[in-house]
Amino acid sequence: MLQLVDNGSITSVPGIKAIGIHAGIKKKKKDLAIIFSEVPAVSAGTFTLNKVKAAPLIISQKLVYKEETAQAILVNSGNANACTGEQGELDALETTAYCAKLLNIPQNSVLVSSTGVIGSRLPVDTVIKGIKNAVPKLNYEGGLDAAEAIMTTDLVKKSYAVTLQLSSGTITIGGICKGSGMIMPNMATMLAFIATDAKIEKNVLQSILLDCVNHSFNKVTVDGDTSTNDMVILLANGLSGVKIEFGSDDYYKFSSALLFVTQTMAKAIARDGEGASKLVTVNVTNAQTYDDADAIAKSIANSPLVKTAVYGQDANWGRILSAAGKSSANFDPAKVTISLGDLPVFKPNYTICLDEDLAKVELEKDEVTLKVDLADGTFSSTWWTCDFTEGYIRINARYRT
Amino acid sequence: MLQLVDNGSITSVPGIKAIGIHAGIKKKKKDLAIIFSEVPAVSAGTFTLNKVKAAPLIISQKLVYKEETAQAILVNSGNANACTGEQGELDALETTAYCAKLLNIPQNSVLVSSTGVIGSRLPVDTVIKGIKNAVPKLNYEGGLDAAEAIMTTDLVKKSYAVTLQLSSGTITIGGICKGSGMIMPNMATMLAFIATDAKIEKNVLQSILLDCVNHSFNKVTVDGDTSTNDMVILLANGLSGVKIEFGSDDYYKFSSALLFVTQTMAKAIARDGEGASKLVTVNVTNAQTYDDADAIAKSIANSPLVKTAVYGQDANWGRILSAAGKSSANFDPAKVTISLGDLPVFKPNYTICLDEDLAKVELEKDEVTLKVDLADGTFSSTWWTCDFTEGYIRINARYRT
Numbered sequence: 010m011l012q013l014v015d016n017g018s019i020t021s022v023p024g025i026k027a028i029g030i031h032a033g034i035k036k037k038k039k040d041l042a043i044i045f046s047e048v049p050a051v052s053a054g055t056f057t058l059n060k061v062k063a064a065p066l067i068i069s070q071k072l073v074y075k076e077e078t079a080q081a082i083l084v085n086s087g088n089a090n091a092c093t094g095e096q097g098e099l100d101a102l103e104t105t106a107y108c109a110k111l112l113n114i115p116q117n118s119v120l121v122s123s124t125g126v127i128g129s130r131l132p133v134d135t136v137i138k139g140i141k142n143a144v145p146k147l148n149y150e151g152g153l154d155a156a157e158a159i160m161t162t163d164l165v166k167k168s169y170a171v172t173l174q175l176s177s178g179t180i181t182i183g184g185i186c187k188g189s190g191m192i193m194p195n196m197a198t199m200l201a202f203i204a205t206d207a208k209i210e211k212n213v214l215q216s217i218l219l220d221c222v223n224h225s226f227n228k229v230t231v232d233g234d235t236s237t238n239d240m241v242i243l244l245a246n247g248l249s250g251v252k253i254e255f256g257s258d259d260y261y262k263f264s265s266a267l268l269f270v271t272q273t274m275a276k277a278i279a280r281d282g283e284g285a286s287k288l289v290t291v292n293v294t295n296a297q298t299y300d301d302a303d304a305i306a307k308s309i310a311n312s313p314l315v316k317t318a319v320y321g322q323d324a325n326w327g328r329i330l331s332a333a334g335k336s337s338a339n340f341d342p343a344k345v346t347i348s349l350g351d352l353p354v355f356k357p358n359y360t361i362c363l364d365e366d367l368a369k370v371e372l373e374k375d376e377v378t379l380k381v382d383l384a385d386g387t388f389s390s391t392w393w394t395c396d397f398t399e400g401y402i403r404i405n406a407r408y409r410t
Numbered sequence: 411m412l413q414l415v416d417n418g419s420i421t422s423v424p425g426i427k428a429i430g431i432h433a434g435i436k437k438k439k440k441d442l443a444i445i446f447s448e449v450p451a452v453s454a455g456t457f458t459l460n461k462v463k464a465a466p467l468i469i470s471q472k473l474v475y476k477e478e479t480a481q482a483i484l485v486n487s488g489n490a491n492a493c494t495g496e497q498g499e500l501d502a503l504e505t506t507a508y509c510a511k512l513l514n515i516p517q518n519s520v521l522v523s524s525t526g527v528i529g530s531r532l533p534v535d536t537v538i539k540g541i542k543n544a545v546p547k548l549n550y551e552g553g554l555d556a557a558e559a560i561m562t563t564d565l566v567k568k569s570y571a572v573t574l575q576l577s578s579g580t581i582t583i584g585g586i587c588k589g590s591g592m593i594m595p596n597m598a599t600m601l602a603f604i605a606t607d608a609k610i611e612k613n614v615l616q617s618i619l620l621d622c623v624n625h626s627f628n629k630v631t632v633d634g635d636t637s638t639n640d641m642v643i644l645l646a647n648g649l650s651g652v653k654i655e656f657g658s659d660d661y662y663k664f665s666s667a668l669l670f671v672t673q674t675m676a677k678a679i680a681r682d683g684e685g686a687s688k689l690v691t692v693n694v695t696n697a698q699t700y701d702d703a704d705a706i707a708k709s710i711a712n713s714p715l716v717k718t719a720v721y722g723q724d725a726n727w728g729r730i731l732s733a734a735g736k737s738s739a740n741f742d743p744a745k746v747t748i749s750l751g752d753l754p755v756f757k758p759n760y761t762i763c764l765d766e767d768l769a770k771v772e773l774e775k776d777e778v779t780l781k782v783d784l785a786d787g788t789f790s791s792t793w794w795t796c797d798f799t800e801g802y803i804r805i806n807a808r809y810r811t
Contacts, residue, residue: 061735061743092728094744094760127728128762237732313714314806321807327493327528331638334462342462343495359495361529398807399800405715406722406799 010174017170018152021183022204024248027151029158032139034087039158041139042084049078050244053215055222063238064090064097065121080118087125091237100131111144156185167277173266175259178251180207188278201241208247225271228392279393284400290378297386301338306392308336316397324368326355340383348380411575418571419553422584423605425649428552430559433540435488440559442540443485450479451645454616456623464639465491465498466522481519488526492638501532512545557586568678574667576660579652581608589679602642609648619644626672629793680794685801691779698787702739707793709737717798725769727756741784749781
């Protein structure tokens with residue numbers, strides 16, 4: 010039984026404390042978060058594929074791959090500590106050293122993450138003062154504050170938790186994330202920090218996370234751009250005592266619960282894309298191969314012409330078909346059915362069956378689903394994106410990332 | 411000696427007549443063009459790689475590949491005759507049959523091309539009435555009218571001609587094109603019709619055209635989207651008597667003259683991108699391979715974050731470096747120099763040398779050049795794009811293509 014926790018967050022997970030404060034990196038808003046597990050937690054992570062990697066990302070990636078466990082995550086917004094070279098790594102390590110000292114844990118169990126402006130040196134003194142202020146305030150309800158402190162151009166906090174009944178007891182999965190612009194697959198995506206009290210081996214945890222990220226965060230696009238900083242971290246502190254063995258029933262239940270959490274987060278990120286007014290789900294079915302389905306769904310989700318048409322509530326199936334056609338995928342246009350929600354607008358043999366009034370009803374919704382049935386095989390893929398509005402341009406012409 | 415012709419057009423080429431009229435496909439604007447060569451002309455063409463190909467494109471592609479020559483091009487705007495299936499081809503053939511009859515030439519020497527709304531049946535009667543009206547008006551100064559009649563959301567007519575002194579005489583190359591939104595490489599680009607009076611074999615003409623298109627139209631992107639209809643056609647009617655042999659001095663002179671014409675057209679298309687306020691040139695140098703240079707230049711030219719930053723006159727080198735990083739290319743970020751025009755803003759070893767005042771001067775220009783020196787090899791690539799403004803969203807949320 011999977012159950013969503015009201016106002017759930019990463020601190021819904023037993024043994025996880027968090028806090029988010031204003032340290033002074035940004036003018037007024039919260040800009041520093043710490044997440045802390047009472048006991049060392051098995052760590053897993055996925056990291057940007059951008060060749061330009063931010064200093065904190067380089068450090069955290071090494072730690073997740075090298076160390077069995079981690080116990081804290083130090084996150085700041087307002088400064089990405091990216092394109093800052095060796096100095097950037099030294100700066101980040103100075104902050105994790107201080108954080109480890111105050112938390113009384115080894116430095117190599119503190120992961121670090123940053124988001125914000127690229128190419129400015131991290132204001133180390135400000136961060137250190139912030140850590141000093143934040144650590145005593147760590148608490149079991151601090152998840153929502155932490156969610157707020159990691160936001161950049163996000164308009165809403167993103168924070169979720171579920172409980173899951175397994176054969177030997179109940180476990181919790183909770184997390185916070187941030188997204189908005191510069192979102193695109195291959196984990197060059199956004200920040201997400203997830204914790205669970207399940208007891209699970211490192212390699213199993215890593216493989217479940219990878220799989221879930223591939224079907225959630227890596228299927229979200231706002232503008233096709235990818236960032237230097239973005240990562241997903243999953244900590245499993247084992248405090249529930251509920252052990253999850255590879256291949257067991259509980260393993261599959263846990264995997265699908267984590268998938269639910271990561272997809273919920275991914276959709277929230279798409280819906281809150283810069284300037285977005287709608288969540289757009291692109292669902293491609295009956296392709297010859299998974300790669301074909303995925304390439305078409307991605308191409309449609311990334312198409313500015315499709316996204317502006319959704320914004321304009323224009324039932325422009327031609328742009329959808331054209332976006333499918335420009336992908337690398339194999340399909341036969343004459344077999345294609347295109348639907349808005351459950352309303353077909355284009356049927357096989359190039360049959361146009363668009364009812365503008367009914368289409369309008371679909372396109373006025375806050376959540377629009379574009380379905381493409383290729384009638385060519387058995388594979389499918391779903392992507393999430395948002396519509397494309399003047400707001401995106403305004404935000405990005407003025408905000409220096 | 412390459413010389414630009416004042417108010418040059420496709421009709422600057424001896425033996426080429428053209429006309430552009432209002433046939434009634436659109437409400438008021440010109441929407442039908444005919445280009446006619448007095449004598450059969452050797453034809454070459456490149457066509458969209460989109461898997462969804464419009465009916466006229468399918469017909470013209472077959473003719474260019476199968477027939478040695480062509481003598482006329484029939485073009486309409488306002489209706490793309492795309493996603494119209496077999497009926498679309500029948501409709502297009504009805505119009506070329508009629509056009510051929512009036513011109514007194516075989517039907518298989520009439521190429522056909524359409525641009526505009528996808529998925530509506532071509533109004534054949536309107537087109538036929540237009541042809542009847544247009545053919546008697548064909549004239550040696552009609553190139554600019556034809557350039558106007560092929561426009562969709564273009565704001566300016568695009569029409570050019572050059573003369574070129576070769577060893578045995580002077581030849582002319584002239585052309586018209588249209589672009590605007592839905593522009594992206596691999597010839598899923600736009601419409602361009604070019605003619606020359608040089609005398610040249612079909613396979614030589616085709617290979618020169620392919621090469622020129624690869625370094626001009628295929629390096630232009632407005633929004634990363636690609637269309638179902640777009641093609642470049644080159645007709646060589648030989649009326650100058652100047653023969654161009656493969657590999658001769660004249661061959662290279664002719665090739666570089668055609669490259670000049672196609673690059674001039676490509677840049678004009680980028681500058682007139684939907685909502686654009688600036689032409690942006692992305693120049694990547696000193697890559698390990700051509701593919702690396704090209705992938706990085708393309709990734710930067712396609713990045714909405716880079717394009718909105720240029721619009722906002724924000725010297726955001728971080729977004730440029732990040733866009734380079736998300737490409738598939740190999741490079742070492744620590745070796746990179748990024749310049750705005752000739753002003754370096756980011757030097758090797760992550761050295762930021764941004765002078766905001768000087769950068770502002772560069773970014774206020776109508777033409778902005780973003781240079782990325784990888785210091786890693788000898789290969790380079792140049793792409794053209796435009797900035798990304800609220801105008802793009804407005805146009806595409808409201809215009810049904």
